[in-house]
Amino acid sequence: LVVLPLGDSITYGCGDNCTSRCSDVLPCVDCLKNRTYTPCARCSSGYRLLLWRRLLASGITSIMVGPLSEGPEGAPAPAVQHAGWPGIRISGSASPGHTEGLVQAAQLWGPFAAKAHAILLHIGTNDILQNEYSNSTAAANDMAAQLTVLLAQIHRLAPQATVYVASLISFAPTEEYVAFNEQVAAFNTAIPPVVDAYLAGGGKALFVDMAKRSSMTCRAPGYCCPGGIHPTMQGYSKMASVWQDTLITRKADSAVAHQPDPGLS
Numbered sequence: 001l002v003v004l005p006l007g008d009s010i011t012y013g014c015g016d017n018c019t020s021r022c023s024d025v026l027p028c029v030d031c032l033k034n035r036t037y038t039p040c041a042r043c044s045s046g047y048r049l050l051l052w053r054r055l056l057a058s059g060i061t062s063i064m065v066g067p068l069s070e071g072p073e074g075a076p077a078p079a080v081q082h083a084g085w086p087g088i089r090i091s092g093s094a095s096p097g098h099t100e101g102l103v104q105a106a107q108l109w110g111p112f113a114a115k116a117h118a119i120l121l122h123i124g125t126n127d128i129l130q131n132e133y134s135n136s137t138a139a140a141n142d143m144a145a146q147l148t149v150l151l152a153q154i155h156r157l158a159p160q161a162t163v164y165v166a167s168l169i170s171f172a173p174t175e176e177y178v179a180f181n182e183q184v185a186a187f188n189t190a191i192p193p194v195v196d197a198y199l200a201g202g203g204k205a206l207f208v209d210m211a212k213r214s215s216m217t218c219r220a221p222g223y224c225c226p227g228g229i230h231p232t233m234q235g236y237s238k239m240a241s242v243w244q245d246t247l248i249t250r251k252a253d254s255a256v257a258h259q260p261d262p263g264l265s
Contacts, residue, residue, distance in 0.1 A: 001055070001062040001247070004083060004116040004161070005048050006102065010169070010239075011084025012070060013046025014039040015168045015230025039230060040086045041183065045071040045079075046231070050240035051081035056110060058248055065112040083109035089127045090146040092242050098130050106133045106157065113158035118250075120243055122166040122210065123150070125229065128183045136179075136186035144190040163203065164246060165195050166210035169217045169239070172228030184211070208246050214238040 005011045014028060018041055020209045039203035048064060049071050055062045063078040071080030091101035102109070102123060124143055134141035146164075154163055171177035188211055195207045217235035233237065 001118060001251070002113050003062050003064050003247075004066055004109065004119045005064060006066075006083045006119050006121050006210070008084060008088045008126055009040055009086035010046065010122055010125065010230060011048075011082055011120075012040055012068070012086055013044035013048060013084070014086055016233045016236055018043035018072060019046070020194070039093065042070055043072050045075065045098075046084075047236040047240040047243060048082055049075055049079050049220070051243050052076075054244045055071045055247065058244070060248065060251065065115055067108050067112065076257060077115065077126075081112075083112060087126055089130060090123050090150055092127075092131075092146075099126060101146070101150075103146070103153055106153055110157040111208065113154060116158060116161045117239060118236065118247060119154065119161050119163045120166070121163055122168070123147075124168050124184075126186055128168075128180050128187075129229075133183055136158050136182040139183035140186035140190040142192050142264055143187045147191065148192050151198045151203060152201075155198070155201070159203070159243060161204065161249070162206050163198070163205040164203060164208050164243070165191060166208045166238055166242075167191055167216060167229065169211055169235070170219050174222050174228060177228055187210070205248065210239060210242055213242045213245075 009117045050092070052064060057214055064081045066081045066083035068083060069077070069081050085105070086101040088105065089101040091098055091103040092098055093104060094100040127143050127146070128139060131142070133142065145242055151214060154161070168184045170184050171180050173181070192207045195205045202222060214235070217231040218228065223232055223235035
């Protein structure tokens with residue numbers, strides 16, 4: 001199973017505490033006191049290495065692909081390659097205060113998408129952080145339109161791949177993120193119709209309600225540390241479980257669909 005993890009810093013694995021004494025059982029304030037903490041480090045792997053190991057334990061050999069390679073020292077190369085750039089948006093040109101988008105960076109991830117059976121897409125967090133939307137409706141409408149363009153681009157570059165489009169996990173449930181979390185919820189509601197339209201146009205896709213099935217990771221105590229944006233290793237473990245269950249179920253459904261009819265000679 002060739003998998004392209006595609007997205008931003010949450011795909012990269014920022015926040016997994018790989019360089020820090022901070023653990024998933026410590027409150028965020030303790031992580032912030034530790035000056036050795038580096039959110040996005042070369043050893044970061046987030047959900048990716050966990051997912052690779054769990055798929056292997058389930059009898060599925062997977063190869064993670066992408067132009068980047070981050071993970072713990074000694075981790076197998078097929079487990080740590082990815083296409084997750086901290087700060088990247090769905091779409092947009094780089095400018096002061098704004099990063100470019102996945103649409104504009106297609107030359108980097110496109111060749112790997114062309115090889116993939118599955119594309120795990122979690123994207124949109126930085127659009128909310130950078131685009132200064134006036135309200136949640138404006139955020140949802142704009143981001144859904146951008147997601148439509150991104151999916152069309154994926155279909156051109158990788159028509160054979162199934163795109164697993166995740167709903168966004170939340171920011172921390174603190175006062176500073178109230179408006180952002182409202183925008184997350186609005187965008188998550190807008191994603192399924194975009195996926196349905198992609199399917200109607202001949203693409204292969206599945207909406208994965210990561211926010212609901214992973215308990216939104218940053219909303220649960222100990223799942224988001226520090227800064228309120230990235231999951232801890234505990235949060236990434238929940239994400240890995242959701243991806244694992246989705247891929248295994250999809251693979252099982254595909255196998256059943258391709259079983260020969262016992263009534264045929």
